[in-house]
Amino acid sequence: MASGAFEAIVEDFEFLEEWEDRYRYVIEQGKAMDPLEDALKVPATKVDGCASQVWLHPHISDGVFRFDGDSDAMIVRGLIAVLRALYNDMAIQDVPCVDAPAELARLGLNDHLSAQRSNGLRAMIERIRTVASEAV
Template sequence: MATNAFEDIVEDFEFLEDWEDRYRHVIELGKAMDPLDDALKVPATKVDGCASQVWLHPMIEGERFRFDGDSDAMIVRGLIAVLRALYNGIPVAEVPAVDARGELARLGLNDHLSAQRSNGLRAMIERIRAVASEHA
């Protein structure tokens, strides 16, 4: 069910044996994202439950789900980039059915994030699902 963009990340992770290299790769994915416009960093787009500042700006384009996001923490920007690869471009009706935890486990993220980061990641996924459910 994963997108091609997410499968590309999975392939990259298979070549990176050391977790520190994978961590750096996640950060690089975040650095490669365009920053979210400051005008979109408002309370309505802020995600509660994250240790750092996180904003997600979802968009429904036709029947497709898409979102942009940003954070003041580089690793979290990277996690947003990974979630964008997982969700962007799929039909909005399919968003709630994505097994994000299972897909992210393929990257080993569940085993290597702090409890705070894991909670923040869960909060981002819940926000994505909630927005998609409103528009499905």
Template sequence: MATEAFEEIVEDFEFLEDWEDRYRYVIEQGKAMDPLDDALKVPATKVDGCASQVWLHPSINDGIFSFDGDSDAMIVRGLIAVLRKLYNGLPVTQVLAVDARAEFERLGLNEHLSSQRSNGLRAMIERVRLVAAEN
């Protein structure tokens, strides 16, 4: 159950045969994302379990989930952008139904991320799920 924006990434990945091109694509997604306001880079938005600095700032408006985020690592910033396309715009009641690991497997990202990056990605997904579960 992925959003239309995430499905576009899946389609784009199908045309990118080389993993280096896919890696660059993820980084470009992160570069295209607006930076998170420094005032939101506080301990409450920091994600533990990531090797790099990661902040996620979720919001729920009229039952619709979204989040902004940032990282000091370019590939992680790209992963945040991909996660945003997976979750942003969903009704908060549907966020927990998303199998993010399975969706990322469709991109082949799981097998190309270092163990530290994979742990960080899991931590970001868990933060999203936690916020959704609380609402």
């Protein structure tokens, strides 16, 4: 059920044998994202449960889900970019059906993130699923 953009990340990870290289790759994905406008960094877009500051701004158009996001931590920006690859341009009704933990496990993220980062990642996924479920 993963998008082509996410599958490309999975393929890239297969070539990166060392976790430090994968970690750098995730950070580079975050650096490549456009920053979220300051006007969108408001309490309504802030994700609770993250150690760092995280904002997710969803937008749904013609039944297609997309979101932008930002964080004050580089690795978290990268995780947002990975989630964008997983969810962006998906039909809104399909978003809650994505088994995000299983998809992310393909990248080995579960084994290499701190407990706080893992909790934050779960909080971001839950926010995405909630927004999509409410919009269906």
